[in-house]
Amino acid sequence: MKRLQSTLLLLLFVPLIKPAPQTRQDLHIIYDYGTDNFEETILNRDYEDKYLDGKNIKEKESIIPDMQRFQLQKDESATLTPKKENEEMPTCLLCVCLLGSVYCEEVDIDVVPPLPKESAYLYARFNKIKKLTAKDFADIPNLRRLDFTGNLIKDIEDSTFSKLSLLEELSLAENQLLKLPVLPSKLTLFNAKHNKITSEGIKANTFKKLSNLTFLYLDHNALESVPLNLPESLRVIHLQFNNITSITDDTFCKANDTRYIRDHIEEIRLExxxxxxxxxxxxFICLKRLPIGSYI
Known part of the structure; x- marks a missing residue:
C-alpha cells in the first residue's frame, strides 16, 4: 500500500520538474555541430565573446576616437605650410650637399646660405639673391666654381671674391648687374651674359691679370665698346647683342706689331x-678667324 502511494506521488510531481535552460555556448554547439559552418560559427562566437560584453565594447569605442584623432593630426601635419625663413634651416637640409658640391637651385633663397667649409662647388641658380658680399665666402677658401645664374643680383662688393684664390669658374648670367667686381686671378670661365653692364661698369684692368681666362661671355648687355686689356689666353669671346659702335687696332691686335698673331682665339661674336x-x-689682322658680325 505504501509503495503504491509513493508511486502515485512521483507521477504527480514529475511533470512539474523542468530541465535547466541551455547556455548560449550549448546552443551554438548543438545548433551548428556537424554542419558545414561549424568552424565559422566558432570564430563568430569567439568574436562575440571578445567584443560584445560591456567592458570590451567600451574598450573598442575608446580605440575608435584615438584612431580618428591620430588621422586628424596626420592630415593637419601634412597640410602645414613650410617655413619661408630659409636662413633658419641648415643649409644641407634646404639644399643638397654631395662630396663638396652644394646644390641650392630654385629654393627661393635671397642670400647666400652658410656653406660647409669643404665646399668646392656651389650651384645657386634661379633664386632671389640680390647681393653678394665678402662675408658670403670668407671661410670657404676651396671654392672652384660658383653659379648664380638667374638671380636678382644688382650689387657685388669688390672684395667678394678676393680670398677665393682657387676659383676657376664664375657665372653671374641673367642677373641685373650694371658693373663688374674685381675678379679672382685664376678664373678660366667668366659668364655675365644677360645683364645690364655698361662699358663704364668695367674697369680697364678687370681682365688684364686673368692669365688663365679662356671663355668670356658678356653678350646681351649694354656695352658701348669691347673691354680693354683682354688676356692672351682667351679662346672664346661673346659680345653679341650689345651697343658696340667701334673698335680700335689695339682691341684684339697690336697696332705697332704687324707680326703679332693671336693664336688662341677661336671665336669672337659681335653680331x-x-x-x-x-x-x-x-x-683683325692678327686673328686666324674673322669675328662673327656685320661687315657691310
Missing amino acids: GNPIILGKYPNS
Whole structure:
C-alpha cells in the first residue's frame, strides 16, 4: 500500500520538474555541430565573446576616437605650410650637399646660405639673391666654381671674391648687374651674359691679370665698346647683342706689331651690335678667324 502511494506521488510531481535552460555556448554547439559552418560559427562566437560584453565594447569605442584623432593630426601635419625663413634651416637640409658640391637651385633663397667649409662647388641658380658680399665666402677658401645664374643680383662688393684664390669658374648670367667686381686671378670661365653692364661698369684692368681666362661671355648687355686689356689666353669671346659702335687696332691686335698673331682665339661674336666690322680691317689682322658680325 505504501509503495503504491509513493508511486502515485512521483507521477504527480514529475511533470512539474523542468530541465535547466541551455547556455548560449550549448546552443551554438548543438545548433551548428556537424554542419558545414561549424568552424565559422566558432570564430563568430569567439568574436562575440571578445567584443560584445560591456567592458570590451567600451574598450573598442575608446580605440575608435584615438584612431580618428591620430588621422586628424596626420592630415593637419601634412597640410602645414613650410617655413619661408630659409636662413633658419641648415643649409644641407634646404639644399643638397654631395662630396663638396652644394646644390641650392630654385629654393627661393635671397642670400647666400652658410656653406660647409669643404665646399668646392656651389650651384645657386634661379633664386632671389640680390647681393653678394665678402662675408658670403670668407671661410670657404676651396671654392672652384660658383653659379648664380638667374638671380636678382644688382650689387657685388669688390672684395667678394678676393680670398677665393682657387676659383676657376664664375657665372653671374641673367642677373641685373650694371658693373663688374674685381675678379679672382685664376678664373678660366667668366659668364655675365644677360645683364645690364655698361662699358663704364668695367674697369680697364678687370681682365688684364686673368692669365688663365679662356671663355668670356658678356653678350646681351649694354656695352658701348669691347673691354680693354683682354688676356692672351682667351679662346672664346661673346659680345653679341650689345651697343658696340667701334673698335680700335689695339682691341684684339697690336697696332705697332704687324707680326703679332693671336693664336688662341677661336671665336669672337659681335653680331647684333651697331658696328660695321668692314670699316675696321686692321683690327683683325692678327686673328686666324674673322669675328662673327656685320661687315657691310
